[in-house]
Amino acid sequence: MAACSLCDASLDHCHGTLIVHAYRDPECTDPACAIPDRLCHTWVADCSDVAGGCECLEVAPVDARPEPITRTGPQRLVG
Structure with a gap:
């Protein structure tokens, strides 16, 4: 398994998936996650x-209720 570059750089991050709720606080699939951001x-x-x-x-x-997201296809992260 490849090493995580964020772990190597000692940056705050999580390996779980953040589940964003419409009417509750977000939660993470990693039980050890302390940063639900x-x-x-x-x-x-x-x-x-x-x-x-x-x-x-x-x-x-x-x-x-929120409108469903209808965009499909590749998405680009800008930042």
């Missing part, structure tokens, strides 16, 4: 994309 995660997913769905969309009023 987008900047510290390489992988970020919307809770509606998680297999089995998410309960936060079930409890939200229908008119308050």
